[in-house]
Amino acid sequence: xxxxxxxxxxxxxxxxxxxxxxxxSEFTFSRYWMTWVRxxxxxxxxxxxxxxxxxxxxxxxxxxxxxxxISRDNAKNSLYLQMNSLRAEDTAVYYCARDWLWARDxxxxxxLVTVSS
Amino acid sequence: QSALTQPRSVSGSPGQSVTISCTGTSTDVGGxxxxxxxxxxxxxxxxxxxxxxxxxxxxxxxxxxxxxxxxTASLTISGVQxxxxxxxxxxxxxxxxxxxxxxxxxxxx
Numbered sequence: 001x002x003x004x005x006x007x008x009x010x011x012x013x014x015x016x017x018x019x020x021x022x023x024x025s026e027f028t029f030s031r032y033w034m035t036w037v038r039x040x041x042x043x044x045x046x047x048x049x050x051x052x053x054x055x056x057x058x059x060x061x062x063x064x065x066x067x068x069x070i071s072r073d074n075a076k077n078s079l080y081l082q083m084n085s086l087r088a089e090d091t092a093v094y095y096c097a098r099d100w101l102w103a104r105d106x107x108x109x110x111x112l113v114t115v116s117s
Numbered sequence: 118q119s120a121l122t123q124p125r126s127v128s129g130s131p132g133q134s135v136t137i138s139c140t141g142t143s144t145d146v147g148g149x150x151x152x153x154x155x156x157x158x159x160x161x162x163x164x165x166x167x168x169x170x171x172x173x174x175x176x177x178x179x180x181x182x183x184x185x186x187x188x189t190a191s192l193t194i195s196g197v198q199x200x201x202x203x204x205x206x207x208x209x210x211x212x213x214x215x216x217x218x219x220x221x222x223x224x225x226x
Contacts, residue, residue, distance in 0.1 A: 035215075037163075037217075044120070044206060044217060044218070044219045044220040045155070045157075045163065045206050045208075045217045045220070046217060047208070047214060047215040047216065047217060050215075059213045059214060060214075061214055062214075095162060095163070100168075101168055101169060101172075102151040102153070102168065102169060102210060103151075103153035103165055103168035103169070103174075103208070104153070104155075104163075104165060104208075105165050105168075105174065107162040107163055107164070108162065109162055110162060
């Protein structure tokens with residue numbers, strides 16, 4: 001069974017940084033685009049960023065451009081999200097998901113990022 | 118990158134059919150056949166139920182169906198059951214980014 005396990009969520013002050021990770025298993029990680037999606041408390045889903053199979057093509061939602069960086073290490077079957085200059089509005093559960101046929105077919109359980117002083 | 122428009126809530130009695138709409142523009146829903154739908158129960162991760170407008174994900178009941186007309190996609194649940202009570206989100210390709218709908222709460226009466 002495909003597994004995606006996020007880690008790295010924490011309480012961080014505004015302006016701070018955090019690096020999320022997502023460990024993938026039970027599928028050939030290097031064959032898939034991967035995505036980060038977030039969900040603010042009590043709110044809907046928001047697509048954040050995605051990355052191609054080898055890490056060359058990356059896309060971001062406008063609100064995180066210049067602050068967040070998505071990356072991957074295929075040797076470690078891991079996806080990352082480096083988040084800098086964090087704001088209160090970045091507070092959310094962050095999910096990693098596998099891209100498949102223009103959709104996200106497997107999701108992790110999420111990791112909570114809280115930006116507050 | 119505006120969110121797609123979904124009704125905030127819908128409801129139905131067991132056995133009834135319910136339809137959730139997802140309205141975008143010609144640059145997202147209307148421009149591509151890459152609409153997907155996700156079901157999310159409280160405290161759980163989203164689950165893919167429909168992809169490419171109308172294709173059911175593996176293991177998803179055939180009570181779930183998807184369609185699209187112009188800039189509006191729809192998810193129909195036939196014979197709604199208590200276990201279908203959840204939040205539902207549409208998602209569409211919109212060029213480089215993807216965009217989700219605001220979500221719809223389905224209540225089974």
